Amino acid sequence: MFNPNLFLNSLPNGFGVLEIAQREEMGPYFVPLVKTEVSGEITGPLARLQTTQHYHFSSQTWSNAIEAVYRFPLSGDVAVIGATVTFGGVRIQAMLTTRKEAEARYRAAKEAGKQAALTTREAPDVFTLQVTGIRPDEDVRVEIQTVQLARAHGLDWSLRIPLTTAPRYVREDEGATGSVQGQPLALLRDPGHRFALSLRLYGAEEFSSPTHELAVKTEKEPAAAGVQIELAGGQVVPDRDFVLRWQPQRAAKTPTLSLQAHVDRTDDAVYLLAAIAPPEEKPAATPAREVILLVDHSGSMHGPKWQAADWAIAAFLREMTPADSFALACFHNTVEWYGQAVQPADAAHVQATVAWLKEQKESGGTNLGAALEQALDLPPAVGAATRHVFIVTDAQVTDAGRILRLAEDAIAGPTPRRISVLCIDAAPNDALTNEIVRRSGGIARYLTSDPQEEDITTALEEVLHAWAQPVLTNLRLAVDREMVTGSRRQASGPDGWAALDAGDLPAGQSIWLTARAPRADASAVTARLLAADDAVLAEAAVDLTRAPDHPALAALYGAARLNTLEYVARAQFQIADLVTELRKLGVNVQGLERPQRDKLYGENQLLAAAEMMNDLLAREALHYGLPSSATAFVAIREEAGNPISHTVPVANAVPHGWQLSRPGPSPAITQYAPSSPMLESQGRPLPQAGFMPMPAGGGFSGPSSPPRYTQIYCGVPRPEDGRALLYANALDVREVTLKGLRAARTGGDDPGDQAALLLYVSDLIEARARIRLRELLRQGERPLNVAVPAGAAVQLVLETADRRPWEGKLTIELAW
Incomplete structure (x- = not known):
């Protein structure tokens, strides 16, 4: 049979396929998931979010209770702090326990005909939700609470929310590591469910999304109450990550180092969030690279x-x-x-x-x-x-x-x-x-x-x-404690100080680090930004007696630590090396060390490492209250119900822009069979599920034919105020994609590094593409990938750095 976990993303030279003939008229796909909605608020760099999955189907679609299975993504650095399930009007708080116990409880509830939900983690950014006992005409909601740290994008901040899971290439020697369980169950161009958004953003001067069109909900509230952000279209196909970028409110001069702290008295520990921003002035010389x-x-x-x-x-x-x-x-x-x-x-x-x-x-x-x-x-x-x-x-x-x-x-x-x-x-x-x-x-x-x-x-x-130009190199963040662990590797520090590696700091790019250190009965904690020669570049301190509670910092640190341990478990260490690696991470390995010789066969090596790591992962995950590969959320409704008739997998959307199948009306790409016996349909025919077989001739697109070029300009440009219009037209009555640009010049001096061609499509204010002319002339041809709607205006403008007359003839060709 086909192996559902292997995906070889190479371009085949040709292969045979089996096509299952379809009736000309087929009913709508059976998709029990209606929509996924992300809501919550963002304050500073911290996002507190809730992901709600809405399940519903009518008795006309299917008359019996079912089990739905959905493999969905979350950001890899997110901390999942809770989950609840609502069956009709009954709300149940999910319990975090070991994965083995959670699966056993879910299986027993399913066999008894009870309503239940199980959330397991397959990879750091991929989870599987199983909901059994979904009845016709009943609303079922699964709510997952998370905290997430925004990322620096230059001097701006950004938040990425993944919405679909793409197939991943699996090496032959990775089949036993558990990594393959992160593959989607099925893929469709349109999976039949939608994504909606409702976020409140505080303290932002400007915001935008490079992936989705946004709508601002106007409210009669002061600016301090933030701004409510939704999708302009209401609901969209979840075929790409949602990305939000915003400019935080800044002081006149950006600080170099800022520090937040949370004291956990049960652990006698302090959790830190450090933000490092580059200086305003760039260095005069760039170091050799x-x-x-x-x-x-x-x-x-x-x-x-x-x-x-x-x-x-x-x-x-x-x-x-x-x-x-x-x-x-x-x-x-x-x-x-x-x-x-x-x-x-x-x-x-x-x-x-x-x-x-x-x-x-x-x-x-x-x-x-x-x-x-x-x-x-x-x-x-x-x-x-x-x-x-x-x-x-x-x-x-x-x-x-x-x-x-x-x-x-x-x-x-x-x-x-x-x-x-x-x-x-x-x-x-x-x-x-x-x-x-x-x-x-x-x-x-x-x-x-x-x-x-x-x-x-x-x-x-x-x-x-x-x-290309880092401002500062080989930085370290030092804390006035004997020990510190965090989101970066440990580094050497001055006497009495522990340190983490902070890396290089490029121009216009901030860095954030999370860390944990002993409280040590101190009333304050101090951090320093150190250069490679131990010079102190910046310093920040927090008074722990007055610091507000930030429990999200502990959750974020715990999530990063679990990710590290998950990857260590799958890194194919020999046992002795695995123990050494755990010690470096500050893990108490007492009780984990077992007298074993190194395994000669890869599968035995992986099994020994998995056995050692499973208990450790469960212990750490339960301590921080977070799911892992060894823990899971389970919720069970105790009232008796009806046994399910079928299990229905929910498809993911094919990532936008993937060239997996030939163009055509069929939305189907591929199907991944369930990876667990719990997902089987008990030998009975499935209802019409949310995926269909791949059409004959599908698969990867082969190499496309070379683009055909048309000359759009030939002559000597006459810039006015540094700009010259070279081309202006509406290309066609149909939609096209611009594929490439060519340029040649006879005579004249080097155009300089500032001369550029600006390509405008529809919007004649903001250029869709900026092409440095020197590089285009040097390489002769440049690829483009710019969609032009039917009848849209297209302009090509030459921009120069000075007002000297242009010398030499310029020839421009465009391909579409």
């Missing part, structure tokens, strides 16, 4: 994501100075390197590397871990002040445990390398991406692949350009 670039050429990156990544990497290499050094690899089924060593970023090396990159057309699976391990094995460049590995990927993999071991190793040696990730997808593997950068002190950035939202190449260029 070593950069290793890893570019994802797997099947899930096919199309505009691939083209944009290659273009932006080429532009990034050309911005490096001869004092810098670099290496470049493309990864898919294999890892292909240009050269086998870090090399100087002189013009000859850069030109040869860019030419090699353009020739790399092979594709396959996402072997990110193998590529990262090879990158970290490269000998370091001599004299580099800062060393980074930059990964451009969608991160749809399951071997997170081993990848995070590499991230830990990268920063721990005598020549540490930080790992930063640029994640390109509408529904990225957010949990893995942020865990990589958290452990290695790097930076995470996200871009969508939607041509209607942004030109991905423009956005990618801007991100890489911002990364």
Whole structure:
């Protein structure tokens, strides 16, 4: 039979498929989930949210009680602090217990015909909800309470709420780790359920969403009461992450270090949240850099994501100075390197590397871990002040445990390398991406692949350009205690001070850290921001006798700690190495150590590690009151009910922009069978479920044909006040997608770094794409991925930095 847990996101050269013929007229899909609504409030960087899933179906659709199973996403760094279930008018508070006990209680309730719900954690960012006893014409609500920390996005803040779960590439040697349970049960273009939003945002000067159109609910309340934010369309298909960005209210000068604290007297501990902001002035000189670039050429990156990544990497290499050094690899089924060593970023090396990159057309699976391990094995460049590995990927993999071991190793040696990730997808593997950068002190950035939202190449260029110049390097956060653990790895500190690694601080980018330290009967706690030479850059203190309670800080710390332990459990350590790793994390390993020899076979190694870690995970999770792979929420209604007739899986939406199937009316992509015997349909036919078979000819799209170009301008531009209109027209009566831009110039001087082509679509105020002319002339051709509605106005404007007359003839071609 087909293995539902394996997903190979490579481009097939051709394969046979089995098509199940469908009747011409089929009824509506049976989808018991009506909608998911996220509500709550955001104060400062802290979000207190409630995710409510509404289940309902009519007796005309199905006449018997059912069980619904939904594998849904939550942010990987979220702390789930509670869950309730309402059957009709009966509200039940879910209880957190060990997963084994919760599953046993749920199974017994299901067999007895009682109504019950079970919430289990399959991966740090993927949960499974099972609700049994949903009756026709009865409303069932499942409410999950969470706290989440916003992330710094430059000097702004952002909140990401994942709405769908994408298939992830599974290596053959990852099948026994448990990571594969994070796959979706089924995927549909339209899964039949919707997403709604209701958030109150406090203390924001401006806010926006790059992913969804927002509506502001007007209320007769003072500004201090915040602003109520909803979706402009009311409800939408949950096929991409929801992202909210806002500008917090700031003082005249941004502080360098701020500190919040929460005292937990039962633990005799203090929990900290530290915010580090860059200085207003940038350094005059940029330190010499070593950069290793890893570019994802797997099947899930096919199309505009691939083209944009290659273009932006080429532009990034050309911005490096001869004092810098670099290496470049493309990864898919294999890892292909240009050269086998870090090399100087002189013009000859850069030109040869860019030419090699353009020739790399092979594709396959996402072997990110193998590529990262090879990158970290490269000998370091001599004299580099800062060393980074930059990964451009969608991160749809399951071997997170081993990848995070590499991230830990990268920063721990005598020549540490930080790992930063640029994640390109509408529904990225957010949990893995942020865990990589958290452990290695790097930076995470996200871009969508939607041509209607942004030109991905423009956005990618801007991100890489911002990364190019760190303001401060190798920072540490020190606390006046003998011991501190937190969201970053431990580092050395001055006498009497414990420290955490804070990484590099780029221009316009803040960093937040969570930490836990002993209270030590002290009335205050002090933190310092230290440079590599122990110089004190900033200091902040909190009076613990007057500090307000912030229990969310303890929950956030607990969630980060559980994530670390979950990944350690799946990192394929030998037992002795596993114990050593736990000690480094400050875990009391007494009772865990057992006299065992190293296992020679991988499956036995994984089983021994899982046995050791399960009790530890349960102990830690119950202490912080949070779900984990070893704990679960269960709620049972004690009144007798009717046995269910069927189990119905709820589909996830295919992430927007994924090229998984041929265009056509069928919404279906793939189906994943249940991964647990509890999800089986007891041998009886399922009602018409929310998924259908893949149509014949489906699967990954093959390479598209080369775009056809049309000349839109040829002549000598005449800028006025630094701008010249080169093209203005409505392209067509039908919707099109702009695929590429070409430029050539005869005569004239270098246009300079400030000259750019601005592409406007519909909105003639804000450009959809900004293309640096020097780089376009250098490379000759640039990919675009810009959707143009039918009859929309399109303009191309040349922008120059000065008012000198333009010299030389310029030729522009556009492809759509």
